[in-house]
Structures are given as C-alpha cells and as structure tokens.
Amino acid sequence: MTVLPLDVATPETTALATLPRLLAGVTPGQRVTLHQHLDRHGPMPTHRGRRAHPLLGQLASSGLRGRGGAGFPTTTKWDAVTNSALRPVVVANGAEGEPASAKDRCLLRHNPHLVLDGAQIAGHALRARRVVIWVHAGGAPTIAAVEAALSERAAAGIDRLPIELVVAPEHFLSGEKTALVRGINGGPAIPSGVRVSERGVDARPTLVQNVETLAHVALLARYGIPWFRSVGTTAEPGTMLATVFGAVGAPGVHEIELGVRLGDVIRQAGGLTQDVAAYLLGGYHGTWVSPNAVDLAMTHGDMRGAGAALGAGLVVALPAGTCGLHETARVMTYLAEASAQQCGPCMFGLPAIAGAVDELAAGVASADTVARLERWTAQVTRRGGCGHPDGAVRFLHSALATFKDDVAMHQAGRPCRPATPVLPTRREVLPL
C-alpha cells in the first residue's frame, strides 16, 4: 500500500484574524517550542480570585463544539462536571484511535502547547483536581513531542496544575471516553458504560475533551468571542482540522473554516487528481457519499441533515478505479477485530456481518447474504456497551447505499477486481 506523506499543510499567513489558527506559525516537521508559542500568542490567560472563571460564560456564547467526532457543545460538557461537590478531572483525549485520521497527531507533534494551554485553562476554570493528557496518536514521536513540551512548561513553571501524560494503547476504541477513563484508572482501556461526567477518573466527574477542542479553547481564552466567531457559521463557528487523502493533489491535514463546501476542501487539498468513485467522510464510523456531494457544507448539522457525518474531519477521495465494496469489506473486518470483546452482539455480530460483506465483495454472495446483513445489522444496533456497533453499521449502510450499483454487480457474481487498498487498517501506514 502506498505510504502517504500526510503532514501539516500550512499556507503562509500573518494575520490571526483569518486562517490558519491552530496551524499558525507551524512548519511541517517541526515542533513549536514554548518560547515560540508565547512569542506568537502571549501568555496563557490566568484568573485569580473566587468569582467564577470568565471562560465558563464565554464558552456558552462562543458556540464551540467538540472536535472529537460527536460535535457536542463544549459548554454543555463543562457544565456536566460542575454539578458535584467533588472537584473534577480534565482529560485531554489524544488517543486518535481512528486509523485514517492524522489531525490529532499533527497537532500534538507540531503545536502541543496550544493543547496543553487549553487543558490547563480547562483545569483551572473547572477547579480540577487533576489534568491528564491521554496520548497514542501515532505513538513514539507524538509522545516524545508532548513530553518535550511538558518539560519546557515545567522548567518555566507555567502550569499551576501539572499535566500528567498517560500513554494510551494503540487500538480503535482507546479514545472512547469510558475506555480511556478505565485505562487512566489502571484498568484495561476498553469501554465500561459508566457516565464519566458523574463518575470517571478517580471516581470523580470527568471532562473528556479531544485535543483539538482544547487547542481552540486556548485561542478562545486569549482572543475572545468575536474573534472566535469571525469565521465558520453562526451555529458552528470557528475552524477545524481535516485529514484529507486519496485522489487529491496535496494530501495532508488541512485547517478549514466550518461551513465551507466539501468541494472547497478538495480544492484546498490540491484538487482531484483523477475521477472519484465516492468520498468517505468522518471516519470509520462515518459515511460514504456520492462524488456529486461536493456542495455538502462541512458542519455537523448540514452533514446530519444530508444523512452524512462530519465526524473527526476525515475526507477520503476514493479513486474511480478502486472498488468501494472491497474497501468497505476491509474496514468492516478491521472494525470487527477492533471489538473490545465484552458484549455479545458486538463480538459475534460484527464478525458475522464482516463475513457477509466479504462474500459480497468477493462476488460469492448467496441469495440470502443481503437478508442476513439486514437481520444482523438490526440485531447489533443499540445493543452494544458503547457506540462501536452502531458506528460500524452506519458506515456499512452508507456503503450499501452509495455503492448500490456495485452491490448489484457483485451480487450477480460480477465483482470488481480488487485494486490497491486506499483505506488504512494498520497504523504504520500513516507515517507521522
């Protein structure tokens, strides 16, 4: 499989009023040091005194939503951990278990101080007892970058609450919020079904926030609400990081305004290098869409309305010569193997489903293969201990709809020849 040069794509800019924001001052392949970070953005805002931290009110008006995939309003998540008399724990989620996503590792390797500022600011605003950063996101180079940044911060004494680095295992579910809480608590990093906002790390209310979301917090706290809302849409302001690859001229992590069209993202990523069969949006719990969907707006709301998913900002342009069913079958097998093996419907249902998709992809589907698929997908939906089975089914259903013509051909025993795989199912494929 082709190794993709997925690095940060950073257009030149001098004004923070436009883009990039998270990637401002970032040189591909180099980490922004604490000194450079403070030179560019100034000191981290601090707040003293007993009145409520101003950020708590700002967050509500900012419209900031999580960048981990669900797009949940950040203010709601923060409020959820303030209901208890117990001081909460803040966790920066840098697991990036999604094999095809590179945005979190890019951010952590190139601009970790934005993330660490955001985590520190959140910890301070929420009167947290601990602040933890949970990292895998590409393994050793990412962990080293975070460790180096933490050393710089310790030497400068800028963190009132020392940020603890906990290394996450590398698997798809390691970024699931109950899994990471379980891992930080010393158990296996697999889902537990608890409500982490009530009882998480150290049995305390726990805020789990994607590292990119915290980077936006760090900028919002410095530059304020009007600045934050000056790009993006009214409902979903700001920028986001998108991982773009496949049949595009400049694959990589690109920072985009929320609300731009899918076609704009493709243009920013160098335009199409060949015809595409479809786009995969969001991630492996996301959705395939037709090549005509270039007018889709990059917001959670617009995507949801169109039956698609913005997810964690993945955009893959599947080349026309690559069979979407084969790609889907490979990913379904990966998702089945990614099961935490705790819940019957997932650990038995997903492999059964993946097997049936394999039959379809190979052109050896029997008359009842599709009926079995429908039966099993209905049986696993809403019956997992986490969102994994539902996400896998969503991905599959979007494939069956988007590749309808291919499905018919394969069912008739005329499958496409397998081409070079595009979607990674092993981490090493994205060498960042």
Next chain:
Amino acid sequence: MSGRQTHRLRVDIIRCDGHGHCAELLPELITLDDWGYPVVNGGLSADVPPELVRLAKRAEAVCPVLALSLRKVDANADDRASARR
C-alpha cells in the same frame, strides 16, 4: 402532581454472558438474538407493564452475573438510575 412510577428493565450488556435465563423467565419482554444475547424492546431496555413486574424481579434475581436490573423511575423522567454514559 407527582409523576406516575413505572419500572424499567435494563440489560448491562458488558456484564452479560448470554446465559439466557432472563429470556426463559420473561419471554413477553426478552428474546434472544442469533448469538444468545437478550433483546429488550429491540435494544437493551424497556418499561415493564405492572402485571409483569413480579416476573421481572425474578428474572433480575436469577441472572448468574447480575446483568439485569429493574429500577423504579418516574414516568417520562430521564433514566438516571443506571449511570449509563
């Protein structure tokens, strides 16, 4: 005006090992999927009609791994009892 109390039956699918005793005792509410795991109202939880509450309590007690729970909830209230996500 106080809310009417109802009973909610929920399967902790992480604990569940697919013994199937619950479905045997309460077939009106619980069936088994193709792999032997309980299906409750198409998912993992359901309101229990008053006439089935006694049987539901027995099903809860008989689960070998304590994966079944029966909780009283106020009608139309959020089910906070199980601290689920």
